[in-house]
Structures are given as C-alpha cells and as structure tokens.
Amino acid sequence: QSALTQPASVSESPGQSITISCTGTSSDVGSYNLVSWYQQHPGKAPKLMIYAGSERPSGVSNRFSGSKSGNTASLTISGLQAEDEADYYCCSYAGSSTWVFGGGTKLTVL
C-alpha cells in the first residue's frame, strides 16, 4: 500500500492548461480503470472531480478531464481559473477492496 506519486506542486497562468500526473504500479493504477481525482480547498472536504479514470460527475466543469496510460493517470485542467487553485489528489483501487491515494499536488494559478 505505497502512496501513488504526484508532483508536489505545479503552477500556470490563467487561461492556460495544466496536467497533473499520478504514477502507481501494475498492482493499482495499471490494473484497474478505477482512478479518481479530488479537489480540496484549504479547510474544506475533498470534492470528486473525476471517477473511473475519465468520467466527470454531474456539475463538474468540462474543463477537467482524466486519462491513463500504463501505470500513470493524469488530470488535465484547461482554461485555468483562479478558483481552480487548490490541492489535487489522485486515488486508485488497489485490489481486494483497498484503495491508495497520491501524495497530493498543490496547484497555483499565477
């Protein structure tokens, strides 16, 4: 149950796009199409942004998209807005009804 690997921080200007990576192993990310992504603002509970690798819950902007290649999942945010500044976490099913989160990425919108 080792944490998934995410960059500690990323930054980009408003209106631009950014991609956050999430690297796991063949036992978690690589084995299942069950990666989810969460947005967390300071002092708030996490919010589901992407589920099942690339699906968006109702109400989440289509500026958010997810993908996967091999053992690495990615979250792309296009048309960055100030309100997107937050921490982002990936999470993968790891088999046997267990899950593992990434260490989190702090997104700064310059």
Add this chain to the structure above:
Amino acid sequence: QVQLVESGGGVVQPGGSLRLSCAASGFTFSTYGIHWVRQAPGKGLEWVAFIRYDGPNTYYADSVKGRFTISRDNSKNTLYLQMNSLRAEDTAVYYCAKDRDKYSSSSEGFDDWGQGTLVTVSS
C-alpha cells in the same frame, strides 16, 4: 441532498481509544459502501477503511489493521470507527466518504464527504 456528519473526535492519550461516528442522510444508506479517509495536519489524504453496503465485510489499510474497526448500523444510518491503541501518527482529520456506486466493492470514486472530525493523540 446527501449529508454525512462525523462526530466523536477529540484529544486522547497514546494507547487510548476513541469511537467516531458518521451519521448519514439523504440517500439509501444500506445500499452504499462507506469509507474512512484521514488527513494528518498539513499532509495528504490516506485511505483508512471500507465497509461494504451490507456489512460485515471490512477492509483496512496496513497502518491501522488490528487496531481500528469499521462497522455500520443500517437501521440507524450510521457508520462507526473504533480506534484502539492510538498513536501520535494517528492524529488527523477523519472523513467518512460514500461510494459513488451502489452495491460495489471496488468503488469508482467517493462522491460525498463529511466535514471531518479531528482526532489528536497526545500526552
């Protein structure tokens, strides 16, 4: 609308015990698996435990296995986390989070979260 409300957090000495509760409303509680996820101060999210919609099947992170017990009472729409042999490293905000999909044991995502309850383990 879905509501999850955690309670029971507080300050406890190392080696002590605490029981957290998560009161659910706004959905059919007995048809969804529920998780506990924690976040140490200034740190990332850590999955802690999962209980299937129908209990008694339960699953744990290695870091809490043998010390924590997740349970649920579907008649009261309430989830619990019994925490024993607490350590300083268990200090965190504990969230309950609902599976996105009904009757699943391999959730696609956690679509509703409570506001969290803070557990502090300190002498």
